[in-house]
Amino acid sequence: MKCIAAVLMFVPALGFAQAAYGPQGQYQGYTQTSPSGMTNVYNAQGQNTQSFQTDNGQTSFYSPQGQYQGTTTAPVTMQPNTTINMPRQVPQAPVVKGW
Numbered sequence: 001m002k003c004i005a006a007v008l009m010f011v012p013a014l015g016f017a018q019a020a021y022g023p024q025g026q027y028q029g030y031t032q033t034s035p036s037g038m039t040n041v042y043n044a045q046g047q048n049t050q051s052f053q054t055d056n057g058q059t060s061f062y063s064p065q066g067q068y069q070g071t072t073t074a075p076v077t078m079q080p081n082t083t084i085n086m087p088r089q090v091p092q093a094p095v096v097k098g099w
Contacts, residue, residue, distance in 0.1 A: 029043040051062040061069040
């Protein structure tokens, strides 16, 4: 158990990952960003589909094999995980169990 706790302490330093979901909630894959700022995009099967890195407002794109594909200075925005203008959920009252 101590070994697992020690490993978990170092996980945040390794990078950041975020899952991506479609409009109906289907899993589409995930992105993983390293501490150096390189972001890898993976599909639902776990295959790398693209990589990119932004530095000083300039984004460079790479193929899954690591070949340079080009650069843009326009901002690159990720698609949100939720649908825009989706109705908000009604707040739920807290539940106290055991009463």
